[in-house]
Amino acid sequence: MTTAVPRTEVGPLLRSWRERRRVSQLELALRADSSARHISFVETGRSRPSEEMVLRLAEHLDVPVRERNALLLAAGYAPRYAETPVDAPALGALREGIDQLLTGYEPYPALVVDGTYTVVAANRGITMMLDEVPAHLLAPPLNAMRLTLHPEGLAPRIRNLPEWRGHLLEQMERQIALSRSAALRALYEEVAAYPLPATAEGTGEVGGEEPRDERPYPYFALPLRIEYDGRVLSFVSSISTFNTPLDVTVAELAIETFLPADPETVAYLRTLSA
Incomplete structure (x- = not known):
């Protein structure tokens, strides 16, 4: 009844x-x-x-x-899940494990972001890419989406910016549909309004790069192709989250790792490691 x-x-x-x-x-x-x-x-x-x-x-x-x-x-009940600050002592073991994971992944880039893409941690593979980014974009709190898509950030150096930008915006749209986050919606509206660099407008490539299907090897996923140190590095990304989280903060953390997508990128990063 x-x-x-x-x-x-x-x-x-x-x-x-x-x-x-x-x-x-x-x-x-x-x-x-x-x-x-x-x-x-x-x-x-x-x-x-x-x-x-x-x-x-x-x-x-x-x-x-x-x-x-x-x-x-x-429903009239108390919240069940805590929201512990990521720098709290209770999450010390988590932070230590994340630091070991990121360091172990070097020289390949890797970072950890929260539910609104604020950077929680990053390794040297990521920081080496930020040499030419202006200081105002590097001021805390560091935001991965702003860094990537801002016209003064990494965007001018991304050779396939229209494709990569579309991928990131679609990713954010899926998250907004799942979480209904007002903060994430505001971030999406901000970065979606950023203008494309002049070289990227109306094209599928930036800087006159040859089409991908003319390259001697195919990509197995959409790559991030970014200029660095006078060359073009290619990466594909993978995102991991924690299994069965019992804390809001931990539930919203995501670890993104970038895997070299071609032999040239592998060879260059190995020289950095050596």
Whole structure:
């Protein structure tokens, strides 16, 4: 039997997440060991879900950890997940592990960003790319998207800027759709409005570079092709997150590593390592 309770905000929020995930009430009920009738009552405010039910539904809807706290608050419960500052003593082991990982990846570039692309840590492979970036873009808090797409940042040196810019903006659009972050939306609107360098406007290449299909070897993923030290280095990126995080800060951290995409880049980075 379902008990009627005063309408709360959690029902519409859960319905929004379910519709965003394109899951029917019946499918969600089967996943969460409930009934479609109960899911309907929760969404319309006729039934107040238990704390356990809110967390179970959030898990099956793959709701981000930060938004799970919001669901709990809307249902009248205390937040379950802490948001620990990344420099807090409690995350000391995490920071040490990240530093070891980034150092071990050198001379290849790698960095860690939070949910709004603020740089938490970076290795020397990344910092070597920033030699010509003006000081105002390097002032804390350092933001990876601003550094990459700002017309005074790395953008003028990226040989395939239109393609790489499109990739980054699409990545941000997917994250905004998942997290509904106002801060991330503001960052997206800022960097999407940056003008392209004159050499990149209306072309697929910057600086007259030959088309990729004329190169002697194919790329296995969209590369970042960037000028450095009088040559063009090519990288493909990989992003890793932490498995089953129980802290909002940790849940939003992402480790991005850049793998050399061609033999010339491998050879050059090996000379740096030597």
